[in-house]
């Protein structure tokens with residue numbers, strides 16, 4: 001692992017390769033290895049474990065992940081980082097594999113070579129939520145996800161019923177995974193600094209996460225309920241069965257979406273499936 005420790009500081013590496021951040025790719029880099037090492041620790045990855053990293057950019061988080069002894073497959077959309085990341089791979093005895101592609105379009109099972117894999121990423125803001133939904137609901141289930149989001153998005157993922165931030169993203173995320181906000185990262189931690197602060201969320205998929213049909217029903221009820229979040233459920237869910245659907249789910253029909261917990265929404269999803277079947 002000494003070759004990794006002998007690498008020059010990230011700022012020097014960026015300068016040597018004449019690389020500047022591009023806004024269109026959502027590039028805000030973590031150049032402080034103390035921060036990236038903390039994220040790698042929070043990810044709980046280690047020796048020999050398979051990790052998929054999205055958006056390695058200059059490779060600060062990648063270095064920290066490789067230092068743990070993990071085997072990293074990194075998916076980067078900006079080909080300018082290719083030479084720099086190949087140097088990093090050489091320093092890590094080839095434990096880093098680079099794929100130049102759009103992470104929204106890759107097949108994670110194939111990237112992981114059929115093995116279980118954790119996903120770790122300082123996500124590009126513009127595609128953070130669609131990527132999370134893909135990993136929560138798609139065919140590939142990661143061992144865990146340790147992901148940097150805009151703070152406001154992180155708060156919406158872990159939000160509890162009754163809070164302003166509670167909505168569709170909280171229900172879908174928490175129905176599929178246990179989610180915790182594990183680290184705050186102020187805007188000044190990034191180069192260049194974004195306009196807003198960030199936070200890291202750690203998600204571990206639930207054994208009993210909803211099967212595809214239940215998930216589709218959950219998407220339908222949460223879309224309707226939070227689409228009109230100030231209305232009572234019997235009104236916001238009118239097109240799906242309104243008061244009757246609430247009754248079948250064992251919920252009062254005069255409550256609002258923001259007070260219904262994950263179990264309540266799953267009961268509504270099951271009631272919708274039963275109603276459509278009957």
Ligand code: SAM
Pocket residue numbers: 025026027028029030031054055056057058059060061062075076077078101102103104122123124125127
């Ligand atoms: N991991 C680096 C760090 O922490 O310094 C860079 C993080 S930066 C916020 C996001 C990275 O994701 C950039 O390198 C960007 O080029 C890359 N990226 C943006 N959109 C992407 C996509 N759809 N698929 C793969 N990588 C993407």
